[in-house]
Amino acid sequence: MLADGGKALSGGHSLIPTMKLRLNAPDVLVDVGRLPELKGISVDGSELVIGAGVTHGAIAASDLVKKHLPMFATGASQIGDPSVRNRGTIGGSIAHADPSADWPAMIIAADATIVMQGPSGTRKVKAEQFFTGLFSTALHENELITQIRVPLHDGAKMTYQKFSQPASRYAIVGCAVVKSADGKLRVAFSGVSEAPFRDKKAEEQLSSGQPAEAAAGMSILSDHYASEEYRKHLANVYLNRALAAVA
């Protein structure tokens, strides 16, 4: 079905707008929004498991998330507005791979794993490898994201710092930083480049005690709200704010 001109529809917050603008006209829409297999938040061993069909609002309100991954709860609460959060799902957002979406920076920094299911079975890809370019991912056309599995990060400090585009409230810069109990840093950005990315250069500079330059060597987005120069400046400001928050 998915390979044959069909599209999976869950919260509809990425797909429906493109259909309303007549940029997308799938022959078949399959509502996966009520599949119980895609719902639920649970702890499985050393991982928190979030169903792909869980809404941003449900993640923001989850006690399990607040306990184990507080960045996910506060980050989810900054997505869009209440109606977006009550319809839009984490799986849909990740599959759509808008470069300015909030989830990618958070799941990359938290070293999450994306679980996908297709006709030939189940696959897992690390979030860091999942986003391959502008609106493109490792997900195949005939696959559906089923789960996001995130290490529990006990004892870690984590934060998601966001500078919003005022109209859409997508991230012009979204900076997620996870500082593990042993002090190791993982840094990831949304909104800055064509795809969300882990900023390994910044991590290396920081681990060697140097001041970090955010998004060094990356191609930087430019639009009405933030030119390349300004966006790069903001990436540095928000990296510093994120580092201060986990200090």
Place this chain on the structure above:
Amino acid sequence: MSNKFIGQSIKRVEDKRFITGKGRYTDDIVLPGMLHAHFVRSPYAHARVVSIDMTEAKAMPGVIAIYTGDDVADINGVPCGWQVNFRNGETMREPKHPMLIPTGSTAKHAGDAVAIVIAETKAIATDAAESVMVEWDELPAVANPAEALKPGAPKVHEQFPDNTAFDWSLGNPIEEVDAAMAAAAHVTTLEFVNQRVVPNAMEPRAYIGAYDEMADKYTLYTSTQNPHLIRLLMCAFVLGIPEHKVRVVGPDVGGGFGSKIYHYTEEALVTWASKQIGQPVKWTSDRSEAFLLDAHGRDHVTKAEMGFDADGNVMGLRIKTVANMGAYLSTFAPAVPTYLHGTLLQGLYVTPKINIDMTCVFTHTVAVDAYRGAGRPEATYLLERLMDLAALEMGMDPAELRFKNFIPKFDGVNEPGYQTQVALQYDSGDYAPVLERGLEMLGYNDFRAAQQEAAKTNKLLGVGFSTYVEACGIAPSAVVGALGARAGLYESAQVRVQPTGKVSVFTGSHSHGQGHETTFVQVVADKLGIPMEDVELVHGDSDTVAFGMGTYGSRSLAVGGSAIMKSIDKVLEKGAKIAAHKLECAEGDLTYDEGKWTVKGTDKSIGFGDVALTAYVPHVYPAGLEPGLDFSSFYDPANFTYPFGCHIAVVEVDKETGKTTLKRMIAVDDVGNVINPMIVDGQIHGGLAQGIGQAMFEGTIYDENAQLTNGTYMDYCMPRADDLPLFETDRRTTPCPHNPLGVKGAGEAGAIGSTPAVVNAVIDALWSGGHQVKDILMPMTPERVWRAMNN
């Protein structure tokens, strides 16, 4: 009269249906056999229609008809309602806006329509419109008005190679102003853009045309601010149908902000098509079309200079502005940059010499017309930006500079109105108290201390002032007629007392968010001394309301309310004759209070309901008096009304990111007498949000092909509740001396005063941090503010 309701914050009676989803808007109306329209529109801002192929679209199941420009060649274009001639007397250039662009002609803005597709459903019509194959020859286009004036700029209309619709000036001779400026000790110069904004009414435009063959009568349901004006324009100027053969209904309308004053091509087309097909035709704009096609607001490019003597007294004001009219002249468009803008450019300051020079130009964009405030926000923005900047440049306090230059108090009763240098005579004004109250609410002295502390941190603080005067209650017909209006601007009202003493009031004003069903009823109930429940307000239907000029320019209560007062006076006058007859006394022996006539000094009385019944059952009745108790009136105002006020913004600017946070918004407005304080507060709050929106968030962005590149809510930022502080409002009251209720109008004040206050506050914050910038383009996005600090 009693005073039970006037001045009370009565909850809005219309809100029950609005907040429970029971409002009835045009798109909610479903007529038997109704068809749906969708338009084929130009994807280019400027392009010739080479050919139109409808073969595939016409063959699609459910498609009823497709009409192109050739089918409607006999229909006139939508007319312009105001003529402003060139200063040399040459007639304003008035290009025809065709209903549909025919093959061989050129579309002159993105979205200009070439065909209307009518089908059984909206989805079919939309699919079919996409299947209409139009071959286009794209031509160069220009969106910026200053660019349009440059030699070699793309021409909007071949016959007007300089792209100029008209030019215009007002005030003192330029030589006198030049001399005043040359003699000034200090001249503050500001070059700025008052950017183009999109009205964004919550309800998009929607129309249903329905033709009844048996009655030979059309009905147009339309999301409009003025049903009778639409009927007049469409019948007399566009379709050539007798006016009595058209009924125009403006049902519940979800906001207009000016954009629903005008007669649009789609209104006439669905009306026309309903007769061709013999079935009703509905068109509802989608949000993308609303961005593209609803008449926009503002769009001025200005150089303004204000001269001061060594003590800070204003000596002169010299203004050169290019105003964008869009591709065609919309209904009120020529009046907006001229008589609604130039005439307000003295503000509330004694200014010996003023000269205003306007050039109004065509561009390949949708029309610009009146948008909440219509010219007065542009005038206020110009003056108030100059005032705060002059204070910074001269090292004076911006409040003191204003106090020094305010026109002294005049009430228009004991003293005459104030004659400005720019044609208007203000009716009444007392300007210092609104600023004094604003400063008191601000805690001005404490603020400056806090600002100095903040300058040492990463968050700069700034305060911006704006004191404004505006003109509402448009307008005396003879005056506006002399200025080029092609209509009168009076209002009509009918007060029909039913036999049981219940009252139906028919007004030509039109409520689309203003709360007339409450405010007007408060007035009528008090004047007649009866319960509000006994009064209903009828509006928005040309078959039930005699006539009307509609609602815009903060005119409804000042003009429409005054017409109602005239009819009430007639009801009470006739009622007194009937009462005197029944009570066997002279009319002069009666007093009217609390809904009854009483013989002075006695307990003999007769109630309003009994008099009404007697009027309709005239058995014991004054000889020669007509039965019935039903009066119509027209009210033509003696002058504009002139509300004024003081708006103060406090902002915090993040030095690292340039992000501005509006911390406080103080508004002290004097809108004359107030009937319903809660509704006036609501109007002020909404206006403030809109004015702040222009300062901080809103603004069109056109690319080099004159394409609107931010025509969605993902890109065009509307102000939201969490962007705004809790507004701090207060009022002063200087009654209007020339209308019976003493009211001035409150619909636009918030949008007029607030914009410059917010921009001034950011400039002030930046100066406190050592960045002596003169201007930041609106909307003041974080990047623009950051660049102002880091250029």
